[in-house]
Every structure is written in C-alpha cells, then in structure tokens.
Amino acid sequence: MSIHQGNPRIDALVLYKSRPARVSALDDKIELELEGGQTKRVRLKDVVLLHPGPLRRLADLTAGLDRLAGQSGSFEEAWELLDGESTTVTELAELLYGESSPEAVWASWQLVMEGPLFEGEPEAIRPRAAEVIAQEREQREAKARAEQEWADFVARIEKRVLLPEDGERLREVERMVYQQSEHSRILKHFDVAEQPAKAHAFLLRVGHWPAEHNPYPKRFGVALAAPALPVPELAEEPRLDLTALPAYAIDDAGNQDPDDAISLDGDRVWVHVADVAALVTPGSELDLEARARGATLYLPEGAITMLPEAATAALGMGLKEISPALSFGFRCDEQGELHDIDVRPSWVRVERLSYGETEQRLSEEPFASLSRLVERFRARRAANQAARIDLPEVNLRLSDGQVIIEPMVRLAARELVTDAMLMAGEATARLCQEREIAIPFAVQPPPERIEQPESLSGMHAYRRFFKPSRTTVEPGAHFGLGLPLYTRTTSPLRRYADLLVHQQLRAHLRGEPPLDASDLATRASQAEVAGAAVRKTERLSNQHWKLVYLRAHPGWRGRGVVVAREERRTVVLIPELALETRLRAKQELQLDAELDLLLTSVDLPELEGRFRLVDG
CATH class of the missing domain: 1.10.10.10 (Winged helix-like DNA-binding domain superfamily/Winged helix DNA-binding domain)
Incomplete structure (x- = not known):
C-alpha cells in the first residue's frame, strides 16, 4: 500500500504486508512487533497507519476482537447507510461498533478486506456497486x-x-x-x-x-462408425459378360465384405474384384471419406467399414445374383510368368465358399487346375527367395460378450487364394507400368541376410530382419513376396490404396487422363497415415482382447515355444493364442523347446500377461 495517514508513533497500529503490526520503536527506521512475537525493522513507506494507538501489545487485538464479537452492527446496513459515499476505516468502525478503538478499526478493516461490500484504502473506503x-x-x-x-x-x-x-x-x-x-x-x-x-x-x-473396455480405437483417433454418406446408383456402361463362367468368392466363414472371386476359363485365370471405382470417383465425398480412414478397421467387437455398408451390399462379390466387377485376366506359363494380361469391367455370377468348404473340393475342377497354375507361380516366387514365415495366427471375435479365440488352420485353399491375389497384383503392376499409368506400388528391399527358416524361432528372428514394405509411385521389387513388381489391387472395399489403383485403371479404360504421379503420391500418403493408425489399433486391440480372455480364465494352462533369448528373459510364443510373453527362467532354455505354462496374472493397462513354468 502507498497511502500514509501521517507518521506513525510508538504503540500505533499499522498494516505491514496486509497484516497488523505494532510500532515498538522509532529512529531512522520503524521497528515493528509482528504476530507471533517477532520483530522487524522496516522503512516508513512499507507500512500504512491504521490507528494512532495506544496499542500496548499486539496480542491485545485478539482479546479486543473477542470483546467486540456479537456487538457489531450489520455490515450490510453500513453499506446501505453510506449510499455510495466514501468513508474511512475509523468512521466505519464507529458505524459498526460504536467505537474507534484499535480493535474496532482492525475488525472493520478485516471485514473490508474479506469483501465483497467495500473496497479501497483505510483512508478512502468505497461501497461497491450492487451488481x-x-x-x-x-x-x-x-x-x-x-x-x-x-x-x-x-x-x-x-x-x-x-x-x-x-x-x-x-x-x-x-x-x-x-x-x-x-x-x-x-x-x-x-x-x-x-x-x-x-x-x-x-x-x-x-x-x-469395466475390465473389458478397449481404449485403443479412441487413442489412435480412428473412426468408430461406418460412413453415413449416400451411395450412388451404378451407371450404365458396357461390361464383359462373364456370368456363364463359374466364379468363387472364398473367405473365412462369416466374412461380411467379399471383395474378390476367382474363375478359370481354360488356361486363363480371372480374378474378379468388386468394382468400387465405378461408384467412388476421385475427389467425391465417398473418396475423401475413404482416404481419411485409409482402411476398414477390423476389431473383435466388429468391423468399422471404410465405405458405407450400402457400398458393400451393392458391390460385394456374391451378395447379389449378378455382381459388377473389375476383372483381371492373365495366363501363367510353365515358368510361373504371367502374360496376356487384361482388365475389364464385367458382370459375374459368384458362389460364396469358406476356406474349409473349398479345402474339401481341391481335387475337383476348377480348383485342381487352379492349384496347378498357382503352384507354378509359387515356385517362381520361391526361386526368387520369397520369405515364407508361418507364425501362428488366430481368429479373434466377441460372441455374446465372450472372447472366442480360434487358431487359424493352415489350409491349401487359403494359400491358393493368397497366391491368386498376388498374381492379380503383379499382373496389374505390370500392365500399369507398360501403359505408364501412375499407381501406388508396394516395394520392399531385401534384408541384410537372406534365409529360409523352418523353425518357429528361426521365422521369429528372420521377421525382425525385414525392412518395412512401403508404398511408392516408383516401381520396384517386393522382396518378401519374391516379385519384381507388385501392387495391392484386390481389396478396394476395405483398403484405399487398392481403390486408388482401381480409379487409375478405370480412368485409363474410359480414355480419360488418370491422376499424375505427384497427385497420386499425395493421396496415397494421406491414406497410408490413416491406415497406419488402423493397423496399430487392430494390433493393440487384439492384444487387449486376448488378455481379457485370459483374465476370464484364471489358472489357464497351455503350451509355449521358446523363440528367442534376451539378456535376462526368454521370449515364448503361445501358438494357440498367437501371443508372445517373456519369462524369467532360472536355467537357460533351448530355442524351440516346448514348455508347459501357467497364467499367474494379467495387467490389461500394460497389455501384459505373466506366466510361469510348470514342472513336469
């Protein structure tokens, strides 16, 4: 404060840093008695005179306040009486207590400081406005x-x-x-x-x-509902009629978005893919939404589609009697090389099969002939040192609130479909390169050393040598697939990069200019960022639900395989859960040794399940 009521004298009541003090001595400075019995020497400008005194002891203020308790008039009445006029702390004490003793002045000033009725300095106290x-x-x-x-x-x-x-x-x-x-x-x-x-x-x-709450979709900012956008009708246009040719959409049982099917016409393979680009044109609302999502999100709780569900209903292979497709045709020679490549908008009649059903029909036509053609292609990839990593996988889903984990059985039917889709990808990449159509190629450089591991530990280690696959407009080899050129093209309903390839092909087939490489790279990059969030969400969500499953099965016991040794811990893979864990074993465990494991605890927030070895 900077207002002084003259010079204080000994035994005067002053304010020092908003608290009461008694002047106990005067010379070139002022000596103060503070609360608690302490003393301090300060300058004149550091204090504000509140009452000239005499106040013999600062402790008398407390006794005086006890005496005044219950004797004061209404603070509100004093505010009303002043009616906006300024006053001093001494006059306010007279109004409130009928006296202007040090105790009454200090009590009045405390009320002013506590507010909210008054404001100002001891010599200029103003009633505040009612509002x-x-x-x-x-x-x-x-x-x-x-x-x-x-x-x-x-x-x-x-x-x-x-x-x-x-x-x-x-x-x-x-x-x-x-x-x-x-x-x-x-x-x-x-x-x-x-x-x-x-x-x-x-x-x-x-x-x-609840324990089962999955936080990862929100953590990575992925969309949590299908797009609520209208889907246009399919436009009239010339299409190759392939409805007389048997076509098969082969998927896991229960698949809801079949986007590819296979046919064999003599020695010509056709891979029919949902003709998404016929409805989703570049720059449209549907296109922008799909690009922002990057891919369909597959969670054990259910799928959140990249496109509206109506798009799947209209375009999914075999969901209607006749399906519109973009069909990729090619032949595969004795050396496994693809030639006579063609791409056509088409009509197809598709039968839906599960992998298990197809497995039972592999000796029948056209599956037996398809298998022979695919084997040529697979042999060429193997000769190019394609990596074959068969680590355990599982199908994970929720059913009536229960976590269901089913090991994925290695079926020849699944490998048949996988290689047929790779064939379509290589054929598309070659066609686009020949016709100078910009597309996102999938490329992967070779690892520092090349192996063909057969054991679980060998495959686990080899996978870590791999450099990540990347999307680029510059063509290049994909080491892991053993292909000199490759693009993803068979899943446009659920992956934006595939849709981008279809849009480029569709423009070319209509005689229109496709996107240039720069524009294409920008769109592919945007979708890749979104797709990375989708993949991370899926990976951590699957880990979460595996641990929810274990939490619901205390005392779970099962088999594990040693796949790596670290400095203080052993990495163990549990095949039936496709789950990695780390053990602290007393003795060194051999790679690929099988172990009996007992679940000891589950930490969902840390995404960790802990196990111990079971003797015998």
Missing part, C-alpha cells in the same frame, strides 16, 4: 460449491462408489488414456503417475471402466 457485489457473491458461492463437489467426488473415489455424474469429471483421466492430454488434476491428487497405462489402471480400479 458487482452480486456477481462476486455468486462467484464465491460457485467456488464454494465447486470445492464441496470436489471434496465429495474425492470421497466417492476413495470409497469406490461413483455416481453417474462422476463420469463427466473422469473424462480428463480418459483423455490421458487416449493420449489427448498430458495432465490430470485427479491423478495428481491421488498421487498417480500421469501416464496412459497408469490412468487406465486408475479408471479400472475405481470402477469407472
């Missing part, structure tokens, strides 16, 4: 309510008894789990580390989330 007072009171009351609500919330958290409205307050912890925030008042209060996994564990512990 300002009302606003401040409302703010104080709101603050008091908020503090009480916070205290009640903390108490409920401690008791693990939450109310529905607590969910809104816990959104800040959710945002930390979803990596949308780095700080949480709630976690700080409960001394919980501000980390996604710790926040996740907190929400489970207090009962806000």
Whole structure:
C-alpha cells in the first residue's frame, strides 16, 4: 500500500504486508512487533497507519476482537447507510461498533478486506456497486460449491462408489488414456503417475471402466462408425459378360465384405474384384471419406467399414445374383510368368465358399487346375527367395460378450487364394507400368541376410530382419513376396490404396487422363497415415482382447515355444493364442523347446500377461 495517514508513533497500529503490526520503536527506521512475537525493522513507506494507538501489545487485538464479537452492527446496513459515499476505516468502525478503538478499526478493516461490500484504502473506503457485489457473491458461492463437489467426488473415489455424474469429471483421466492430454488434476491428487497405462489402471480400479473396455480405437483417433454418406446408383456402361463362367468368392466363414472371386476359363485365370471405382470417383465425398480412414478397421467387437455398408451390399462379390466387377485376366506359363494380361469391367455370377468348404473340393475342377497354375507361380516366387514365415495366427471375435479365440488352420485353399491375389497384383503392376499409368506400388528391399527358416524361432528372428514394405509411385521389387513388381489391387472395399489403383485403371479404360504421379503420391500418403493408425489399433486391440480372455480364465494352462533369448528373459510364443510373453527362467532354455505354462496374472493397462513354468 502507498497511502500514509501521517507518521506513525510508538504503540500505533499499522498494516505491514496486509497484516497488523505494532510500532515498538522509532529512529531512522520503524521497528515493528509482528504476530507471533517477532520483530522487524522496516522503512516508513512499507507500512500504512491504521490507528494512532495506544496499542500496548499486539496480542491485545485478539482479546479486543473477542470483546467486540456479537456487538457489531450489520455490515450490510453500513453499506446501505453510506449510499455510495466514501468513508474511512475509523468512521466505519464507529458505524459498526460504536467505537474507534484499535480493535474496532482492525475488525472493520478485516471485514473490508474479506469483501465483497467495500473496497479501497483505510483512508478512502468505497461501497461497491450492487451488481458487482452480486456477481462476486455468486462467484464465491460457485467456488464454494465447486470445492464441496470436489471434496465429495474425492470421497466417492476413495470409497469406490461413483455416481453417474462422476463420469463427466473422469473424462480428463480418459483423455490421458487416449493420449489427448498430458495432465490430470485427479491423478495428481491421488498421487498417480500421469501416464496412459497408469490412468487406465486408475479408471479400472475405481470402477469407472469395466475390465473389458478397449481404449485403443479412441487413442489412435480412428473412426468408430461406418460412413453415413449416400451411395450412388451404378451407371450404365458396357461390361464383359462373364456370368456363364463359374466364379468363387472364398473367405473365412462369416466374412461380411467379399471383395474378390476367382474363375478359370481354360488356361486363363480371372480374378474378379468388386468394382468400387465405378461408384467412388476421385475427389467425391465417398473418396475423401475413404482416404481419411485409409482402411476398414477390423476389431473383435466388429468391423468399422471404410465405405458405407450400402457400398458393400451393392458391390460385394456374391451378395447379389449378378455382381459388377473389375476383372483381371492373365495366363501363367510353365515358368510361373504371367502374360496376356487384361482388365475389364464385367458382370459375374459368384458362389460364396469358406476356406474349409473349398479345402474339401481341391481335387475337383476348377480348383485342381487352379492349384496347378498357382503352384507354378509359387515356385517362381520361391526361386526368387520369397520369405515364407508361418507364425501362428488366430481368429479373434466377441460372441455374446465372450472372447472366442480360434487358431487359424493352415489350409491349401487359403494359400491358393493368397497366391491368386498376388498374381492379380503383379499382373496389374505390370500392365500399369507398360501403359505408364501412375499407381501406388508396394516395394520392399531385401534384408541384410537372406534365409529360409523352418523353425518357429528361426521365422521369429528372420521377421525382425525385414525392412518395412512401403508404398511408392516408383516401381520396384517386393522382396518378401519374391516379385519384381507388385501392387495391392484386390481389396478396394476395405483398403484405399487398392481403390486408388482401381480409379487409375478405370480412368485409363474410359480414355480419360488418370491422376499424375505427384497427385497420386499425395493421396496415397494421406491414406497410408490413416491406415497406419488402423493397423496399430487392430494390433493393440487384439492384444487387449486376448488378455481379457485370459483374465476370464484364471489358472489357464497351455503350451509355449521358446523363440528367442534376451539378456535376462526368454521370449515364448503361445501358438494357440498367437501371443508372445517373456519369462524369467532360472536355467537357460533351448530355442524351440516346448514348455508347459501357467497364467499367474494379467495387467490389461500394460497389455501384459505373466506366466510361469510348470514342472513336469
């Protein structure tokens, strides 16, 4: 403060840093008696005279305040009497207590400081405007309510008894789990580390989330519902009629988006693919939405499609009696080389089969002939040192709230379809290169050393040598597939890169200019970023649900295979779950040794299941 009521004398009551003090001595400085019996020497400008005294002891103020308690007039009445006129702290004391003693002056000044009726300095106290007072009171009351609500919330958290409205307050912890925030008042209060996994564990512990809650789709910002966009009607155009040729869409049982089928016409293979580009044109709303999503998201909870479900219903292979397709035809010679490549918009009549059903018919036509043709192609890839990594895989789904895990059986039918799709990809890449159509090629450089491992540990190790596959407008070999040229083209319903290839081919077939390489690269890159988020969401979600399954089966026992040794731990693969874990074994375990394992604990937030060896 900077207002001085003259020079204070000994035993005067002054303000020092907003607190009361008594002047105990005077010379070139002022010596003060402070609360608690301390003394301090200060300059004149550091104090404000509140009452000339005499105040013999600062402790007398407390006794005086006790005497005045219950004797004061109404603070509100004093505010009304002043009617906007300024006053001094001494005059205010007279109004309130009928006296102007040091005790009354200090009590009055305390009331001024506490507000909200007055403001100013001891020699110039002003009544505040009614609307300002009302606003401040409302703010104080709101603050008091908020503090009480916070205290009640903390108490409920401690008791693990939450109310529905607590969910809104816990959104800040959710945002930390979803990596949308780095700080949480709630976690700080409960001394919980501000980390996604710790926040996740907190929400489970207090009962806000059930154990099975999957946070990963929201963490990576993927779309959680199918696009709500209209799908246009299929335009009239010339199409090759292949309806007389038997065509087969072969998928896992229960597949909902069949986007490819196979036919054999003499020695000519046809791979029919859903003609998505006939409905989804470059730059359209559907195209932009698909590009932003990158790919269909496949979760055990269900699929969130890249395109509206109506697009699948209209274009899926075999979902109608006659399906529109973009058909890729080619022949495969004795050396496994593809030639006589053709691409046509077509009509096809498709029969849907599961891999299991097809497996039973491999000795029948056309599957027996298709298998022989595909074997030539597969042999060429093997001669090019294509990697064959057969690590365990599982089908993972939810059924009536239960996690179902089914090991994926290695079937010849599945390999037949896989190689047929690779054939279509190589054929498309070659055709586009020959006709100078820009497309996103899938390329992969070779690893530092090339192997053909046969054991689980060898395949596990070899996979780690691989350099990632990448999408580029520059053609190049794909080492892992053993192909000199390749593009993904058989899944345009569920992968934007494939749709982009179809759009380029469709433009070329109509005699229109396709996108140039630069524009194509930009669109492919945008979709790749989105697709990476989809793949990461799928990977961590599958890990999450495997651990939910184990949590529901305490004491689970099963077999594991040693696939790697680290400095202090052993990496073990559990084939029936396609799950990796790490053990701390007392003795060194041999690679590919089979172990009996017992589940000891599950940590869902840390995505970790812990096991121990079972003797015997």
